[in-house]
Each structure stands twice: as structure tokens, then as C-alpha cells.
Amino acid sequence: MSNPRPTIKVMLMCDNVITENITGKNSLIGIFESINAKQFPVVHPSLCVYISFTEALGKYDFRLELISIENKEPVYPGSAIMDLESSDITAYYNLVFRLNMLKFERPGKYEFRLLANGEICEIKTLNVKIS
Secondary structure, eight states: OOEEEEEEEEEEEEEEEEOTTOOOOOEEEEEEEEESSSSSSSOOOOOOEEEEEOOOEEEEEEEEEEEEOOOOOOOOEEOOOEEEESSOTTOOEEEEEEEEEEEESSSEEEEEEEEEEEEEEEEEEEEEEEE
């Protein structure tokens, strides 16, 4: 029997995520939906993708990919961020992916794809454009 697909409550792009050590609370700094560039190619120095989810039960391997919608080429091929094991389907969990030095060859629409155990469970579009 396979694990249930987690229900994604929030998937946001931001400049930084700060996690308080004592409480575990997250502060998201500079939430955005698009990147503006004066010329291409452009390198975006740092961004975070924050994800909050529930309805997970069992073991999960989470992976984040970033691809160009136009040509399906990866900008960021993805890597496992965490192995998670949940015994409480009602619990909430947070993931933070920190991506550095992302290079965009051209303006366009891109997709962040969150995979849980190899299956896409959420997609978030990022618009990269000339300012």
C-alpha cells in the first residue's frame, strides 16, 4: 500500500526563511511571484521555497525541481530536502528549500515542482521577466 499524497496548504517563494530556534516558528522574508531582470542570462543569488503540508502518513522523500515551461529543461534539477516519517495524518509539517545562484537563460515562465516519493504533489509558477 502506498502512502497518501500529502495535502499542500502553502507553497511560497521568498528571499529568506528564518526559523526561531525555541518555538520553531518561521518568518518568511520578501515573498514574491516573479523575478525582474534588466538583461539575460540572469543569475538570481538566493531564494527559498517554503512549503507547509498535512495529511502525510508513512515515509516520504521530498524533492524540488525547477523547470522551464517553454522547453521543459531543468534550471535546478532538484535534490532531496528531507526524509520524513509521519505517524499522525493530522500533523502539519514545513519544508524549506534554499536555492542559490539560479541561472535563467531567458525570460519566461518556470515551474517549481514538489515531488513526494517521486510523484508531483504541487506546482508553483515563477515568472521571470525583463524589468
